[in-house]
Amino acid sequence: MNPDNPKMGFFETIANIDRRVIFLFIGFAVIIPVLLSFSCTEEATPIVQAVYDEIESLPEGSKVLISFDYGPSTVPEVQPMIDALLRHSCEKNLKMYMMALWGTGHNLISESMQDIIEKEFPHKIYGVDYVNLGYKAGNQGLINVILTDMKKMYTTDARGSEIDAVPMMVDIRNLKSFDLILSMGGGFPGIKEWVLFGGDPGNIPVAGGATAVSAPLLYPYYPRQLLGLLGGIKGAAEYESALIKGYPKFKTHSHPAIDMMGPQTVAHIVIVFFIVIGNITFFIGRKREEGEKREGGVIK
Amino acid sequence: MRRQIPVVITFIVGSVLIISVFIPHKPFGQLGENFSVYFDIIAVFAFILGAGNLLRVHGNRIYKKHKDWPYSVVTVAGFTVMMIAGLFKIGGSPGITGDLTEPGSMFEDLYMYVFTPLMATMFALLAFYVASASHRAFRAKNKEATVLLLAAFVILLGRTPFGVELTSWLPDPLSFLEIPNLASWIMSVPNMAGQRAIMVGIALGVIAMALRVILGVERTYLGADSE
Missing domain, CATH: 3.40.50 (Rossmann fold)
Structure with a gap:
């Protein structure tokens, strides 16, 4: 974490999140629904x-x-x-x-x-x-x-x-x-x-x-x-x-496929969550860079 | 001669196979069918070449103790054990026509209890890498990336019952905006159009390449000494 700017430090940490943390989330997203026998019904397309x-x-x-x-x-x-x-x-x-x-x-x-x-x-x-x-x-x-x-x-x-x-x-x-x-x-x-x-x-x-x-x-x-x-x-x-x-x-x-839809659903939601987090941190980072450039320009 | 004979064979076989599609009558229809059988026979011999090549490459790596040579030992050992189990039908019905996959045969047991779990584990690891790569790569950096990101979102949610629940409250006139319907539309319209365009492009490329090979213009398939 950046001590001068703790707020941005948090976003930097999230932006560069260790991939092992993501692996852990995906692991739980699959294991927990399997243990809880969470499944979903489907309508044929x-x-x-x-x-x-x-x-x-x-x-x-x-x-x-x-x-x-x-x-x-x-x-x-x-x-x-x-x-x-x-x-x-x-x-x-x-x-x-x-x-x-x-x-x-x-x-x-x-x-x-x-x-x-x-x-x-x-x-x-x-x-x-x-x-x-x-x-x-x-x-x-x-x-x-x-x-x-x-x-x-x-x-x-x-x-x-x-x-x-x-x-x-x-x-x-x-x-x-x-x-x-x-x-x-x-x-x-x-x-x-x-x-x-x-x-x-x-x-x-x-x-x-x-x-x-x-x-x-x-x-x-x-x-x-x-x-x-x-x-x-x-x-x-x-x-x-x-x-x-x-x-x-x-x-x-x-019916293994119906049973597997539960873990797949949760895993997809976790992936979507990480994509959203990734984009939020990306936009904040970009805004910060633009601000720094603008400030640099004014100083010049 | 080493270059001319393969070129002549390629020209004859290629021409006959093309003609047999447009004139499926004697002699071209029969010849086209026979060439397909020859191809299947040659494909079987390719296994022998493949096995020989595998043993040569990995044998060389073990002999010269190249980097990561112990992996080559595993490869050669796995190949040898499976081949012996299959060829000699250990634990199964003997004879050339005996079924390899008979319950209790060594080949079947190795396949079921070693090969299958290993392959399934390797493939299952993809889920973890997909999640990590999505987090890092799916960024709305520009217009094109944003479109790709939105499409990925819709498909990811549309492939789950959560996507159905998320937009099921929409009134009937707006049902086309429901996530599963949007996912279905993305797959059936933009995806199909893009795939078809790519396929037509590839097909044109294949035709051009096939003509170059049949006419002997393209000779790289003959190996390094083709020129």
Whole structure:
């Protein structure tokens, strides 16, 4: 603190606040709502509702291709979307074909199958209601090939079974055999590549879920090329809310995105608070500098 | 020859792929499809090159005891352990078609209990840095910065239920001023317009660059001895 001008010293201290203090505030902003189980309900926005409505409108037995295009770093944001979409697809009796354009997505398919389908819908049969096609290299090149011939790239499923021995793969020829493509992730390769190399050339509806950071980059494709998008935790929470509204039985199931909205809300408020503080101190500092310059000019 | 053959291959493949989009019939359609398959095969071999390169670079750093060489030991050890666990399907179904992700397999356990928490921790740290950077960088220094600051404010609040509560008292004729509606407008209009402009610009740049590569004008992809 400046002893000659204690008031400005205070503002200087605030302006140059140690970043560890900010870290501490953010830490508490996340931990306290988690400990108090503070959560918030969400209303689905049109961009999220469009995905829900599309799945809701698909007749029983429709084929949905779900691409796990993400890794563990974005699991907290993307996994709640996947869980909600899988629950919805299972409830609607859709056929789920799971694959990954990311090597890290391969394990996440298995985990999602175990945690959601096998645990919550034990009557679903592997190979009849859902299949794990696993990871294949090639990025957009892979999409380009399966657009015309799926079995050229997928000769077995992830468990090593011959692809034609998997009942639900028998009538799959290429991407055009699917009624909907869901790409989850938002990085490269991801939703953009599915739109450009799969959805557009094959005239197949594409929707997806992306991290909050990547979602703004995908808006140019909405709504004509990308029928809907779940953006970040908020998008996932909106989808979970829409699912609970449509199927109240899911209220008793886990809804991690709705639970995470509480900490996210408080963290956002803390960030806004620090931005406001930063600007107040900036303006005071600027005014002070201008005053000093003016005084200097008068003296000269 | 070392320069001419890659240039000729690039010219043929590039031209056929462009033609196959506009004339998706025999022979171009079939050739375009085959080239995509070749690309996927080459992409698999790229993993071998990548792995070799990783081992060479980090092996060299360990051997010469470069700065922070212990990190290279961790990298090489992590890579080797994961590769052995995956290749030999330790704890899982044996055989070339055995599922890597089978519960109980070493690869799955390493992925679940080591890789996933490490990656999630790294990503979670971003929240702290974003908060600190926002405090220091988001300053209304001029008109452009003020617009950016206001947009950030609206988006930050609009992405939370707090933003809904803050302006829910507004009468219906003024509902467009509600923070979530403003956030939605920012995302769907200025953001989309800006993103589209950037995308069109990038696409034009990509076309120009692709033509330079196909026609052999741009040869930097051939390496240092391309000239």
